[in-house]
Amino acid sequence: MSRWVIAVDRDLCQGHGVCENEATGIFTVSKSGELTIVEESPPDARRPDVEQAVKYCPTHALKIVDLTDSP
Numbered sequence: 425m426s427r428w429v430i431a432v433d434r435d436l437c438q439g440h441g442v443c444e445n446e447a448t449g450i451f452t453v454s455k456s457g458e459l460t461i462v463e464e465s466p467p468d469a470r471r472p473d474v475e476q477a478v479k480y481c482p483t484h485a486l487k488i489v490d491l492t493d494s495p
């Protein structure tokens with residue numbers, strides 16, 4: 425089960441669309457530059473793609489948040 429989520433700082437995001445290229449299907453960016461996170465909590469198999477998106481986002485607007493199991 426996926427125990428991580430994607431967080432975006434919308435003040436930083438400038439709609440470059442790098443994330444969409446790195447993790448297709450998880451992010452979409454409209455022509456006007458509006459980012460949508462299609463899957464906020466993707467399956468683990470997509471984590472490498474999301475890590476690439478986080479790494480290459482030119483404004484560092486993305487991060488992966490690992491969730492701790494609740495007691």
Ligand code: SF4
Pocket residue numbers: 432436437438439440441442443444451453459480481482483484485486
């Ligand atoms: S790559 Fe970064 S700045 Fe560009 S749309 Fe994605 S989150 Fe926004």
